[in-house]
Amino acid sequence: MASSFSFDSLNKAQREAVGALDGPVMLLAGAGTGKTRTVTCRIAHMLEKKIEASEILAVTFTNKAASEMRERISGMVSKKAAEAMTVCTFHSLCVRILRGGIDRIGYKKNFSICSHGDQVGMMKQLLVRKGGSDEKVKPDTVLSEISKAKNKGIDLQDMKDDYFASLAVAYNNELRAQNAVDFDDLLLLAEKVLREHSDVREMFRQRFTRVTVDEFQDTNSLQMQLLQQLVGGPNYHVCVVGDDDQSIYGWRGAEVANILQFEKFFPNPKVIRLEENYRSTHAVLHTANSLIRHNLGRREKILRSTRAGGDPVRIVAMPGDDQEAEFIAEEIMSEKGAVGREWEDFAILFRTNGQSRKLELAFRERKMPYRMVGAQSFYDRREVRDVLAYAQLIASPEADVPLLRVLNAPNRGIGQATAVLATEWSRTHHQSVWQALCDPFFTAELGSKSANAIQDFVALIAGAKNRIEIAKENPADVLHGLIKEIEYIPWIERGCKTDNERQQRGEGIHSVIDSLRKSCEKGKSLQKFLDASALASEKEDEDLEKKQGVTLITLHASKGLEFPIVFLVGLEEGFLPHTRSIAEGTKDEERRLLYVGITRAQDQLTMTYCATRIKWGQETGCQPSSFIGELDDEYLLHTTYDEILGAAPSTDELDNFFGNLKGMLDGG
DNA sequence: GTCGAGTAGGTTTTT
């Protein structure tokens, strides 16, 4: 099958990008300029030019972006070609590299990947061990410093704070002892393997001759180094795609410098700008442009809208956050009825997750459907982590973290005290906790009750392992059988307060087993499944599109999405820009965040701010965001809650009101 | 070893 795109359907810049297959290419793609379409056409074009599909690699930042790109490409090229190419995230690419070659740097190939929860658990223990029980440093604080150090290439011993440095070293030793790696290690160690072992490096360079990196503005320096190892050949057939104005992950180490100084890494790149915006009305885009102009040191871009005019962008002053939520709910309700919009056409964007509560409440009161995107992580849910821990344990019993997690879940008479003894034994004997449990010299030191319980537990896990590895049974069946045997579900249900919770937990457990089954049906190993689960932090694809309703979403999570009607709430100093970012001197990034939010809107945009907000049961005063003053007034409509309610009790009148205003603006 | 009540402390964004 020939690829199904035509150059005619692309604009000039897009055509140029699709045609430029060789050498380093940097595609500066502003919001809504058809970036994904261009990239996928470019890849389809590679196939037309007889480049082997298996040599094509596309790296994205999130799982969602990866699966979306995979899908878009699948629609354009043959099934065979689509399957032969590699589209994945940085992290899963690294897992692939490490599963093949981590033994070169002294790890065992069956290493396990720590989730954030695992890291916190480990750090808590270290904090107690090092700092005593009245330790006031938070695990998250230390972990985020460690993460920053790893991503910047700083040796952990050289971290600024000596105490943190010692914690960091202890943390890494602990990981090492457990043959485990954290998220940052995936990048760090993969880069190390490629850098230090030329045979592995050459293998990958020959395997992937065409590399595309999406959302390049979000890459950090470690990812940049990794990329250099990956495409070090003289031809540099690398294409990076991004928009420095949408760089909003600086707090996680993203280096805008990567995009601003791309030439330094890959000389003489072809730089192509996509500046024609097909998404938003002129009014929305003009407002966005007027804001982002205030940032210095950008790759200058002028986004042009293909959609003239448009409704004015409203800035609405609210008395309080209750009214803000109610106003939005009411307006969406009447707008939907009046203009025949679908619930899915509306989105509400906010800075922090906590801001969604009042909105949810207002929606629930009115029985309006809504969907929260990426709120609580599916994989952070207790029952999901427990079941995954069992799966992980079956795959590699020597992994201490999952073992300790489920050792007494459900309760089987192996309590905290016994767990501590086992951990200490394993440490003094330089072996895993699993080995301690299997060691007759260890169990001999325990009471007979604990010893028996441990024996049963060991038999349980070893039995499951054998059923998969020796008897070649389906891992999903084995896991399901194990969960049933230990009566895990009744145990977790006993701890539930509501029926709803009970049902949710049951569903969580079954969905883990189901996805394991699906993964097995595709011929993937248990280990592959575990890797994918470790890297997937949010509830996956299906329910995002499947769920109906108004979208409630953080500004960060909204990047890459678009909605006909957007509400942006909480435009207050301290929220947007956030207090913390002002303290850290990253107000530019907050401005980009708001820019991202504004450019999500296709037809209508409303931004709101409150005079007061309830905080911890206390009413506190708020100041409008300083960003509001930076917006160009040409298409703005400043108004208030009272004005709108007073002037327009019905939707028709509301329409007329704005229709007239629009007329006045257009005319004047 | 488990459960309940009481209290202290806390809100940025996430692979």
Place this chain on the structure above:
DNA sequence: CCTACTCGAC
């Protein structure tokens, strides 16, 4: 205001 964790009683 809400939660998540500690500490005391079974």
